[in-house]
Amino acid sequence: MQVNTIQTHSIETNTTFETKTITAETPRHRAPFANFVDESPGANEFRRLYSKLKNLYGAADMKNFLVTSSMMSEGKSTASALLACTIARYRNTKTILVDCDLRRPRVHQLFGIPKEEGVADVLTGTRKLDTCFKRTSIENLRLLTAGSIVDNPTELFNSPRLRDLFSEIKFYFDTVIVDSPPVIPVTDTLILSPEMDGALMVVKAGETHKEVVKRAVDMMRNAGFNILGVIINNQKAVLPYYYDQSYYGYKYYVRDEKKKKQ
Ligand SMILES: Nc1ncnc2c1ncn2[C@@H]1O[C@H](COP(=O)(O)OP(=O)(O)O)[C@@H](O)[C@H]1O
Numbered sequence: 320m321q322v323n324t325i326q327t328h329s330i331e332t333n334t335t336f337e338t339k340t341i342t343a344e345t346p347r348h349r350a351p352f353a354n355f356v357d358e359s360p361g362a363n364e365f366r367r368l369y370s371k372l373k374n375l376y377g378a379a380d381m382k383n384f385l386v387t388s389s390m391m392s393e394g395k396s397t398a399s400a401l402l403a404c405t406i407a408r409y410r411n412t413k414t415i416l417v418d419c420d421l422r423r424p425r426v427h428q429l430f431g432i433p434k435e436e437g438v439a440d441v442l443t444g445t446r447k448l449d450t451c452f453k454r455t456s457i458e459n460l461r462l463l464t465a466g467s468i469v470d471n472p473t474e475l476f477n478s479p480r481l482r483d484l485f486s487e488i489k490f491y492f493d494t495v496i497v498d499s500p501p502v503i504p505v506t507d508t509l510i511l512s513p514e515m516d517g518a519l520m521v522v523k524a525g526e527t528h529k530e531v532v533k534r535a536v537d538m539m540r541n542a543g544f545n546i547l548g549v550i551i552n553n554q555k556a557v558l559p560y561y562y563d564q565s566y567y568g569y570k571y572y573v574r575d576e577k578k579k580k581q
């Protein structure tokens with residue numbers, strides 16, 4: 320199993336979120352979180368990340384955390400799953416991981432469960448939220464998957480139902496981790512801002528250009544996000560094809576989704 324480095328630090332060096340190197344071992348089989356191993360280095364490091372968040376920002380009063388990044392494939396889904404598993408296990412509070420990336424949903428794959436009956440179905444009014452929570456191998460962790468395929472995720476997020484969805488989720492759960500689409504190609508994540516208490520940015524070290532990260536941060540701040548810190552994910556050892564910059568971009572993002580239609 321390959322070991323990769325994940326670092327957490329602030330975007331500006333003068334903020335209080337100090338630089339720290341942590342190591343995460345990410346399982347590479349198809350549903351790596353179906354049986355979460357809480358002794359894994361990744362879990363330990365994310366536990367430290369959460370303690371840090373709690374200490375620095377009084378996370379006990381914060382419930383909803385969004386995980387995002389500038390572009391696709393920076394490790395958002397992996398990081399949000401690790402954070403959700405770690406919090407559920409170590410804080411022993413009711414935790415939910417919500418897949419708000421309706422374009423490239425991944426949470427269901429990571430946990431090896433069906434995607435249907437999730438966020439999109441609740442937002443379209445075809446399912447009631449409390450019928451959609453899915454169990455995991457961790458007692459305190461539930462999942463709300465992305466749900467059925469929809470053509471108009473941005474429109475759905477813009478509906479007043481989004482607010483109702485998160486108010487209801489907060490009623491049932493103590494901590495809410497939200498996996499989201501990348502900030503630059505689509506506006507979906509920015510629309511989630513009023514519902515979130517804080518955001519964590521994942522950055523793929525050595526590959527995502529700093530101007531791109533800065534732009535994403537500006538967009539997030541303008542949308543009103545409270546950016547709590549950055550998770551730097553260095554994947555280049557296992558994913559060398561990401562050096563190809565043409566892999567990124569709005570075109571690829573949209574085309575890929577239409578092609579897959581999973
Ligand atoms: N630290 C890591 N070590 C190994 N593989 C990783 C790591 N982080 C992400 N990956 C892999 O990179 C790919 C993209 O990660 P993912 O979390 O789905 O990114 P995003 O949600 O930003 O698109 C996945 O195949 C995932 O397994």
Ligand SMILES: [Mg+2]
Binds near residue numbers: 397
């Ligand atoms: Mg993802």
